[in-house]
Amino acid sequence: MEVKKILLSDDEIPRQWYNILSDIKMNPPLGPDGKPISAEQLAPVFPMNLIEQELSDKRWIDIPDEVLEVLKIWRATPLIRATGLEKALDTPARIYYKYEGASPPGSHKANTAVAQAYYNKEFGIKKLTTETGAGQWGSALSFACAHFGLECKVYMVKVSFEQKPYRKSMMGVWGGKCIPSPSSYTKAGREVLEKFPDSQGSLGIAISEAVEEAVSDTTGKTRYSLGSVLNHVMLHQTIIGLEAKKQMDKIGEYPDVIIGCAGGGSNFAGISFPFVLDKINGKDIDIYPVEPLACPTMTRAEFSYDHGDIAGYTPLLPMHSLGHTFMPAPIHAGGLRYHGMSPIVSQLIVEGLITPKAVNQLDSYEAGILCAKTEGIIPAPETNNALAYVVAEARKAREEGKEKVILFSWSGHGLIDLGSYDKYFEGKIIDCKPEDEELKRYSEILKNYPKPEIIKDYR
Amino acid sequence: MPNASILIKRCPMLGGEISFKYCETCGGNNLPCRKVMDCWQETFDIARYLKDTLTKEEFAAVMSSKNYSKISTIIAASEKNFK
Structure with a gap:
């Protein structure tokens, strides 16, 4: 019988998170005065133990037993082979997904x-x-x-x-x-x-x-x-990819392609960062963060310091940006609404370790509905962005006759966002794509800001 | 301009469907949201509508209003209220 899902027992759940900041160099986030922000500035808002984690460059950080006890309620999440989707697409690719909708609140968060x-x-x-x-x-x-x-x-x-x-x-x-x-x-x-x-x-x-x-x-x-943007949020999500590595190892598989939807970056970080480490160490993997074409912060923007807000008010962070006055077009994926990508994800793009992709909304919903019909689970709207690129890669594998192994993160279920699907069925979901001229105009603003030192360690 | 009460759109910031009526008043000082042009320009002539319904000063305020991202708003609120 063909394997459908690969599980881990409780004692096989990873005991450490992977901190990618030990393996890449980052430009420091700058405050409004142009100087790096300090832990003291964050202390009134966040507890110091999380601030220390935010700034840590230790590669492996122990997951406390108390945290594992709660995570065990739904973790390890299953690694599921999307056999129904493979069949529907008539692809030689083997497609696997981590189902993060299994958590009690229904997403990776x-x-x-x-x-x-x-x-x-x-x-x-x-x-x-x-x-x-x-x-x-x-x-x-x-x-x-x-x-x-x-x-x-x-x-x-x-x-x-x-x-x-x-x-x-x-x-x-x-x-x-x-x-x-x-x-x-x-x-x-x-x-x-x-x-x-x-x-x-x-x-x-x-x-x-x-x-x-x-x-x-x-x-x-x-x-x-x-629940998004910060380094320690990315760190906590790496348990997704670490589990996936163990699960794939159990069946003698290793991904050729890794795909995750990326807004603020935490879901993508979760599935991909442990494999980025392998890539740094020589593995040949294609790793794709996927964003909506209506708000292309990774695929069509320059790498520059940018304020996280239009006022020029927030600390300057090195990130891919369309310029801080860019207004994302209305998109139907609630989790994907930031105009600036996570600084770590931006750095990985600069390093050439990951390659961003963009998909349009109609393709996303079509892929989501195809997956719901073939795999049974109704995806969250933001998950559909990843699914659209999974479908594209699977079709490419068919055209090339290649038996690729594709791994992606199914970041959440869409059971409390069914209204979005209604809108799609009613024909109210539209595609819009910023014109090059429009993006150029927005990026003009960035000329007034300091350019970060481009740090490239691995390419 | 169509009847504002029947114009519905999914808000990219909130992740839910809202009416144009909300967009008209959810910005600072009960003025339109700073994204109102981007979200509605494909639906009707929003620029014309705003120019017709706002004073010159209000229109200019909306066009130049600030986008406070999460992190910037957090820092601002902290500095304002920390005791």
């Missing part, structure tokens, strides 16, 4: 939520605050806090809070307190409500409320938690 909750507890923190747009991260953090006895308060943008009652319910079941933002709990929220009582909120207001609540707690027992 729980991997870092659990670790962050643990480290906060170890630091003596009693309460975590965060913001959430659609509710995915708020759900993951509520779940994690429940397991470590932490209070969790999630500021959810009011318009989403009213539209997505199931996310609020999920958080509530796990003990998380989900507050519609703007709220009367914070000065930031009250100021908005006083001026605009009917405000439906915004992500910026929700972040302001969550951070205010954390840093203004004079007992020092509250911190803020972020």
Whole structure:
């Protein structure tokens, strides 16, 4: 019988995370004054043990037993061979995926939520605050806090809070307190409500409320938690790729191609970074982060220092950018909405270790629906971006007659985002692609900023 | 301009469907979102609509308004509130 899924027993789950910062050199993130930002600047917001992890260059970092105990609820996630998809595409490629939708909140985000909750507890923190747009991260953090006895308060943008009652319910079941933002709990929220009582909120207001609540707690027992962008978030996600290596080894396979959707970069980091290490050590692998064509930060932009915001307000980070005034076109993958890619992922592109790809929305939904029909699982909209490129690679393998092994991360299920599929079926999903002239205009702005030293160690 | 109450679009920041009415007021000071032009330009003449409904100063404010990413907003809120 053909193998469908490869599992790991609890005692085979990796005991360490892989820290890629030990193997690549990075330009330091700079503050508004042009100087590298310090740990002290981050200390009011995050616990020092996580800040130390953020700055660590140690290659392997032990996963605490307490974290593993919680991760074991759903980890190791299965490595599944997509035999139905292979058959539908009539491809000689062997396609495998890590199913991260198996986590209780339904996506890979729980991997870092659990670790962050643990480290906060170890630091003596009693309460975590965060913001959430659609509710995915708020759900993951509520779940994690429940397991470590932490209070969790999630500021959810009011318009989403009213539209997505199931996310609020999920958080509530796990003990998380989900507050519609703007709220009367914070000065930031009250100021908005006083001026605009009917405000439906915004992500910026929700972040302001969550951070205010954390840093203004004079007992020092509250911190803020972020589920994307930062180095330690990428680190915690590497358990995905480390498990995949063990699982493929069990059946004598090794990937020729690795694919992951990439917005802020944490899902892609999770599946790919352990294999990037192999590539650094001489393995021949093609590694593709995939982004929406409507917001091409990796595939068509220059590498430059860029502010993470239009105001030029955030610390300067070396990243692939379209220029900080680039406004992403409306896309239908909630998790993929940052205009700047993770600095680590940007550096790997510069090194030539990974090759970014872009896909359009219609191809993504078509691939997602094909996978749902052939593999059974309805993908999260952002997962569909990876699926579209998997389908393209599988078709290429058929044309070339090559028996490639493709590995990708199925970052989450789409059961709480079915409205997006309805929109696709109703013909309301459209494709738009920035013109070269438009991108050139945006990138002009970057000329006023310092260019990072291009560090290339491996190519 | 079509009836604003029936214009629905998925918000790239929130990850959910919202009406144009929300986009008109979710920016700073209850002004339109800074992304309103990008999100709606393919649907109707949003530039014309904004020029017709906003004062010159308000229109200029929207066009030059700031995109506070997550990390920038976090740092700003921390520096403002840390005790």
